[in-house]
Amino acid sequence: MNNSKSKFIALIWLLIVILLLGYNAYLWFDKRITPNTDILALLPAEQRDPVLQQAFDHMVDTAQQRIIVLVGATDWTQAVRAADAYSAVISTRPDLLTLNNFATEKIQNDWLTTFAKGRLNLLTPDQQIALHTQPASYWVDTALRNLYSPFAAPKLGAWQDDPFGLFSTWGQARAQETPVRPRDGKLFVADKDRSYVLLIMNLHPSAFSMTAQTAVMPLLALAATAAQKTVPQSEIISSGVVLHAAIASQQARHEMSTIGIGSLLGIILLTWLTFRSLKPILLIASSLMVGCLGALAICWLILGQIHLLTLVFGASLIGIAQDYGIYFLCGRLREDKAASAAMDSTQLLRYLWPGLYLTLAAAIVGYMGLALTPFPALRQMALFSGVGLLFAWLTVLCWFPVLVQPHTLTITRFANQFAASRAHWPLLQKNKITFFVILLFFVFALIGWSRLTVNDDIRTLQKPPQLLIDNDIKISKLLDAPTLAQFYLVRGATPEIVLQREEALAKQLQPLIEQHIISGYQAISNWIPSLQTQTANQKLIAQKILTQPLQDLAVKIGEDNTWVTTIKNRTLAATTLLTPDDFLKTSASEPWRYLWLGKVGDEYASIVALRGLNNYSNLPILQQTANKINGIQWVDKIGDISSILGHYRQYMGWVIVCAYAAIYGLLYWRYRRHAWRVLMPPAVASMATLALFGLFGIPLQLFHVLAFMLILGLGVDYGIFLQEQADRHEGFAWLAVGLSAVSALLSFGLLSLSKTPPLHAFGLTMLIGMSIVWLIAPCFMLE
Amino acid sequence: MKKTGKNTTIYSFILILMMMIAAPAYAAAPVAQIQAMLEKPQVLCGRFDQTKQLLGIKKPLASNGRFCVVAGKGILWQTLQPFPNTLRLTPDAIVQIQNGKVAMRLDANQEPVVRMINNVLFSLLAGDLSQLNKLFTINGSVQNNSWQVALTARDPALAKAIGNISLAGSQHVKKVTMLETSGDRTDILFSAMQSGNAAMTTAERVLLEQ
Numbered sequence: 001m002n003n004s005k006s007k008f009i010a011l012i013w014l015l016i017v018i019l020l021l022g023y024n025a026y027l028w029f030d031k032r033i034t035p036n037t038d039i040l041a042l043l044p045a046e047q048r049d050p051v052l053q054q055a056f057d058h059m060v061d062t063a064q065q066r067i068i069v070l071v072g073a074t075d076w077t078q079a080v081r082a083a084d085a086y087s088a089v090i091s092t093r094p095d096l097l098t099l100n101n102f103a104t105e106k107i108q109n110d111w112l113t114t115f116a117k118g119r120l121n122l123l124t125p126d127q128q129i130a131l132h133t134q135p136a137s138y139w140v141d142t143a144l145r146n147l148y149s150p151f152a153a154p155k156l157g158a159w160q161d162d163p164f165g166l167f168s169t170w171g172q173a174r175a176q177e178t179p180v181r182p183r184d185g186k187l188f189v190a191d192k193d194r195s196y197v198l199l200i201m202n203l204h205p206s207a208f209s210m211t212a213q214t215a216v217m218p219l220l221a222l223a224a225t226a227a228q229k230t231v232p233q234s235e236i237i238s239s240g241v242v243l244h245a246a247i248a249s250q251q252a253r254h255e256m257s258t259i260g261i262g263s264l265l266g267i268i269l270l271t272w273l274t275f276r277s278l279k280p281i282l283l284i285a286s287s288l289m290v291g292c293l294g295a296l297a298i299c300w301l302i303l304g305q306i307h308l309l310t311l312v313f314g315a316s317l318i319g320i321a322q323d324y325g326i327y328f329l330c331g332r333l334r335e336d337k338a339a340s341a342a343m344d345s346t347q348l349l350r351y352l353w354p355g356l357y358l359t360l361a362a363a364i365v366g367y368m369g370l371a372l373t374p375f376p377a378l379r380q381m382a383l384f385s386g387v388g389l390l391f392a393w394l395t396v397l398c399w400f401p402v403l404v405q406p407h408t409l410t411i412t413r414f415a416n417q418f419a420a421s422r423a424h425w426p427l428l429q430k431n432k433i434t435f436f437v438i439l440l441f442f443v444f445a446l447i448g449w450s451r452l453t454v455n456d457d458i459r460t461l462q463k464p465p466q467l468l469i470d471n472d473i474k475i476s477k478l479l480d481a482p483t484l485a486q487f488y489l490v491r492g493a494t495p496e497i498v499l500q501r502e503e504a505l506a507k508q509l510q511p512l513i514e515q516h517i518i519s520g521y522q523a524i525s526n527w528i529p530s531l532q533t534q535t536a537n538q539k540l541i542a543q544k545i546l547t548q549p550l551q552d553l554a555v556k557i558g559e560d561n562t563w564v565t566t567i568k569n570r571t572l573a574a575t576t577l578l579t580p581d582d583f584l585k586t587s588a589s590e591p592w593r594y595l596w597l598g599k600v601g602d603e604y605a606s607i608v609a610l611r612g613l614n615n616y617s618n619l620p621i622l623q624q625t626a627n628k629i630n631g632i633q634w635v636d637k638i639g640d641i642s643s644i645l646g647h648y649r650q651y652m653g654w655v656i657v658c659a660y661a662a663i664y665g666l667l668y669w670r671y672r673r674h675a676w677r678v679l680m681p682p683a684v685a686s687m688a689t690l691a692l693f694g695l696f697g698i699p700l701q702l703f704h705v706l707a708f709m710l711i712l713g714l715g716v717d718y719g720i721f722l723q724e725q726a727d728r729h730e731g732f733a734w735l736a737v738g739l740s741a742v743s744a745l746l747s748f749g750l751l752s753l754s755k756t757p758p759l760h761a762f763g764l765t766m767l768i769g770m771s772i773v774w775l776i777a778p779c780f781m782l783e
Numbered sequence: 784m785k786k787t788g789k790n791t792t793i794y795s796f797i798l799i800l801m802m803m804i805a806a807p808a809y810a811a812a813p814v815a816q817i818q819a820m821l822e823k824p825q826v827l828c829g830r831f832d833q834t835k836q837l838l839g840i841k842k843p844l845a846s847n848g849r850f851c852v853v854a855g856k857g858i859l860w861q862t863l864q865p866f867p868n869t870l871r872l873t874p875d876a877i878v879q880i881q882n883g884k885v886a887m888r889l890d891a892n893q894e895p896v897v898r899m900i901n902n903v904l905f906s907l908l909a910g911d912l913s914q915l916n917k918l919f920t921i922n923g924s925v926q927n928n929s930w931q932v933a934l935t936a937r938d939p940a941l942a943k944a945i946g947n948i949s950l951a952g953s954q955h956v957k958k959v960t961m962l963e964t965s966g967d968r969t970d971i972l973f974s975a976m977q978s979g980n981a982a983m984t985t986a987e988r989v990l991l992e993q
Contacts, residue, residue, distance in 0.1 A: 145881055147835065148846040148862055149870060158965035160839030176893055184937075558842045567839070 006345060006401045013398035020293045020391075027300060035308040042309065042644050044374040051600045055489050055607060055635065062594050063484045065203045067097070067220070067240035068475055070189070072196035073231050080186060082227040082234035083197035089223035090201065096216055100200040111588035116157060116167075119574035120541055121534035124173045125510060127166060128537070131544045139164055139549035144556060160567060161574070163553065164545055177522055177611075178591065179480050189478050194235060196478065207242040210249070217246050239475045244464050251755060259750050266746040273414045274739060275329070283403060284325040291318045291392030298387045299380065306384070307377045313706055314384035316762075319748065320363060320713035321392030323740050327355060327721055328400045330736035333411045345401030355724040355733075358670065359717045360393045365666050366659035366712055373651040418738055419731025422722075425778035441684070448691025455699035456646035458638055461758050482522050482609035486619065488626055489633040491605040495580055498604045499530035501631045505608055508625045517621060519612025524595050528580050538575050546571060649702040656686075656708055663716055671723060678723055680780040682715025685772035689765055703758040707748070707765030714744055715773040722781045734778065741774035817923055817930040822954050824978030827852045828987070829955075831860075831973055838966040850973075851983050851991065859991045871991060929953045 027033045071086050073079040090097050115122065123131070130138070146165050162168055175181075180198055181188045187198035205212040224236045271281050292315055299306050331352045343351065367389075370382035428434055475481075488505060492498040502525035509521050529537065546568050554564050580596055583589050597605040610622070619636060626634035660679060667675035686708050693700060718737040725733035749770060751763025828851040835844040848863040857873035869880040879887040923932035931951040936942035946963040950956055955976050961969045 141881065142886075144866065145868060145879065145886060147837070147844055148833070148865070149860075149868060149879065158839070159837045159967055179893075557840055557844065559840065563839075563841075570839075 003344070009398050010402040013394065017290050017293075017395070020290065020297050023297045024293050027296070033300070033306075035311050036305050041307060042375060042377045042648070044376065051491055051597070051603065051605050052489060052633070052635065054597060054600050055487075055605065056637065058594060058597060059484050059487070059607070059637070064207050064241045067201040067203055067216075067238060067242060068479075069199040069201065069220075069239075070196040070235075070237045070475060070478060071199065071227055072194040072235040072237070073233060074194055076183070076188070076195040078231045078234065079195045079197050080184065082231035082236075083186065083199060085230035086223045086227040086236070087199065089226045090199075090219065093215075093219055096204055096212075096219060097201045098204070100202065111583075111586050112157070114582055114586050115171075115578070116161070117574060117576040118534065118578040119162065119167045120538045120571060121529065121575060121578060122167065122170045123529075123537045123540070124170050125506070126173075127169060128540065131540050136548040136552060139545060140552045140556065143549070143553050147557070161570060163567060164549070166541065166545070174527065177520065177526065179478070191478060196235075196237075198479070203240070203242055207240070208245050212242050213246040213249055216242055237471050237474055239468075239472045243468055244462070247465060247468060248462065248756070255754050255756070255759075259753055263746040263750045266750075267743050270739065270742055270746070274412060274418075274735070275333070275409050275415070276412050277409060279408070280325075280329050283329070283400060284322050286399070287325045287392045287395040288318060288321055290395040291321050291388040291390075294391030295384045295388030299384050302383065303380060307380055309377045310380040310384050314381050314388060316706065316710060316748070317367060317381070317385035317713065318388035318392060319744070320710060320717065321389050322743060323359060323714065323717040323721075323736070324356060324393050324396040325400065326740045326743075327359070327717075327733075327736045328352060328396055329404060329409065330732040330739065332404055332406070332409055333415060333732055333735065343406065345405065349397070349401055354670070355720055356393070356397070358667075358720045358724075360389060362663045362666055362716045362720065363389050363713050365662045366656075366716070367709075369655035369658045369662065370652070372658075373655060375648060375651060378648065378651060378655070415735055416731075419735040422731050422734035422778055427781065428779050441688070445687050445691040448694035450694065451697070452690060452694035453697075453699045454646070454649070455701055456642045456649060458641045458645060460699075460701070461645075463755065463757055480519065480611055482611045483613050484609075485637045486610065486613060486622070486639075487635050488608040488610075489605060489635050490608060490631060491600075491603050491633075492631050493603055495604050496531055497631070498606050499525045499528065499580070500532060501629060502606060502608055503530055503533055504629045505625070505632055508628060509608075509610075512621065512625070517613075517615070517618045518610045521608055521610050522592065522595060523608040524580050524583070524592065524606055527583050527589075527592065528578050531577055534577055542572065645702050649700070649705050652702070652705045652709065656705070656712060659709075659712060663712075667716075667720075674723070674782055677780040677782065678716060678719030681719055681773045681777040682712045682769075684776060685715060685769045686711055688772055689769045692768060698761075698764075701758075701761055703761040704765045707762045707769060710744075710748070710766065711769040711773060714740065714770065715777070718773060718777045719780070722777060726782050737774065737777060741770055744770050745774075816925045817932065820925075820928070820930060820953060821956075822978060824982075825854050826980055826982050827955070827976060827978045828982040829973050829976035831971055833972075834970045836968045849987075851987050853983070853991065857991055859987055861987075861990075869990065873991070929957075 069086065071079055071083040073082055087099055090099055143164050146163075147159070157167070179189055187200075189196050189198055203212060203216060205216075220238060224238075227234050227236055267281065268278065271278060274280075295314060295318065296306065296311075299310070328348075331348055349356075364386050367382055367385050370378045370385075373379065490498050490501050490505065492501055502523045506521065506523060506525065509518065512518050513520060525533075550564055550567060554560065584593055584596060595607045595609060597607065613622075619639065623634040623636070626632045660683060664675055664679055667678050671678065689708075689711075690700070692698075693704070717740065721733040721736050745767060749763055749767035751759045752767045754760045754763055828849065830847065831850050832847045833845070835846075837844070846862050846864055848861045850861070851859045853859075857871065860870040860872075862868040862870075867881075868886075871878045871880070875891050877887075877889040878885055919934040919936055921932055921934055923930060929951065930953065931949060934948045934950070946961065946965075948962075949960045951958045952973075955973065957973055959969075959971045959973075963969075
């Protein structure tokens, strides 16, 4: 009767699992859900700022989907030929990449027409200073030099529209915001040895998608080959987020096939040695899989989204669910064959019940702390891992009794020997040796902890190959491009206020250029000053130039007062006030459009981008500059993400501390004054691992903390298993602990071999921590 | 992205100076003939007389001075009348000196066109005439001992910005006319030309090489 009842339960659970499978298939294949990768979504809701969000998206979109390629040769014509061969290959796949085209002639015309209308409003900061300080003779000399020299200052338009070259000089300052020049319908940039054609491509599929990485990378390689075939000595330098993403995922795939296969083989061997059957692997895997599917489905139903960080961390945390299955399977393998065989599945379940529910309860109590933090991804993680553990646990409860009957598994000699080994472990006793060991441990731990440092810098989480870094550096040097990771966000109630604030900021930035902290900045107000400045510029020119200097010039070149009046009128005619929209409408503004966010919500916003920022220790100076002016915010994406990671590390750290307390409470209810014995192994292991990190100078980061959470989960399980089967000669609990610890070491610990920094950090913590937990767990048990 | 307009004066000016010591390419049939007529000295110095007629100024602006072109080194253009002014073009920079002070400086690493011009200039001095032909279509005619050519930029934007340039000469370039689209016109006449190392004074050499 019992048997048919458990079969019925197993069937019901099968139905639920089929539903889960169906729902997951629908989510992934039909709805094509993608995990949220937005870093800002990790921030607490009240800390989110729509303008900042838009600025971020704006900059991220600009950068992330762009591939920049420089095709260079010693000679421009060769570079053009190579670039044409390159572009020809790229244009075969318009579905993947589009090449930006720049119509040189049109660009020149439309910007000149726009700005010539407001010539009198435009002055560079240097010109403003010169107008205030220089005598009339200075301007007459300048005008004469321009007049007589065959190549004077570069000239924009007719001489009589700009006799003192003010507009031309302003134009030259604008041109020097970038070293890129149009040439023969291409973009040209050069260094001492080579001329380069600059190709800017937009990537259509997301840079992080597999399509992008598997299709685009060969296409780029093919294009490079074509270019090199056409011009053998051509040089091709590429840069783009997709290149980094592709290398990272290639590395991940490579590691999956080495570390992954290694750990799988290890687990297979271990299972075979213990059970002479691979069925246990399938059983445990099925429980973990149901856990993940359930977690994802419920999370999606409740939240309607899932963050990538939740997925990665949550799935790791569900890893401790292996303990439930292992515990059950080992319970089946007790040495006392007769007793074991006499016990049917229901009885076995009843016998194991306290251990099973306690471990689940402890894990859920421990992880629920994550839900109490203000961070959305941590809350998601709490839900995800809690639900996942419950589903995995229910799978063990519903399926294992039916699938694992008394005679399904036979105990092997290896398993027996291991199980018996528990009896040889020393037990902690109240004596001098124990006292000495504890003292020694604390000395070691205190020394280690005192040296422990933290590092949340996002840049330490990725280690791109040197070639990519070199290319990125070379491109950013050649293009003298502004950094996308740090910028100022300027906002105000009207475009005019935004421009005025930009100008106030520009005044503060000027000394920083002189101190070589930055080499320059890009701002819309460089092109379109605020109306206030435009009017002031007009007045300044009218007062300082159209008076004495113009009169003097007339005398020098033999003109009369009529001429002076004509020039004056002509100059004063070009005073149309310009607005950002005037500039943004022109095709010449394309490279600067990203600076203007326009209307966001009920305010206006813009970006002031910095060039030549290559010493990160100067960031605080730039941040202070923002604080001096109203409506200006310093945005440091790298710093912001790093500080988010730091917050997560701290909060998760506190969650772990609280989890120890909460689990202690739970255990006290069952074990009373022996509850501490259960918590000791993971606590000691974590403290020792932290101390080792301190001694070896490994700075603490988020991924270590995640591992400590897992060590707590697994370690508490071991403590409960061993405590439940306190009889040192009843070895199956110790076998379960051994199996679980070794498979955790194989599946997580081996990640310490990974070259991806976060995986390495996680793996190393697991390797050290779990080894210690395993080693010391029996020592704390009651005799 | 950026205007070419501001560079046009540089283009045309450089072009003329290049013509002083090298032939205007081999595109049209007479060009080969012209090239044969021209002397290709290592150093060439002489006097220039420049007249500018600008729209909006009644009187033409006359100036004169001395110039030197040195293969591989650069160009020195010293205006003497109506006021002294020196222009120096080297691979690294274009510098203008007035009253002993640098009045204007355009560095190659700041303004890539400087480097571009120099590339064209020096490949030309090395005898690689294809450079000039890449930028311009050249039409010319020869009569007895003299010749003349008209240059049109191949890039339409550049053509519009530069306007028309015509050159005339025999053994050397003698006359240059630039007619800009704005209506401004510049005529330069070259005379008293000397070639060889002795053509350049020590002061000039110092000025160019400093």
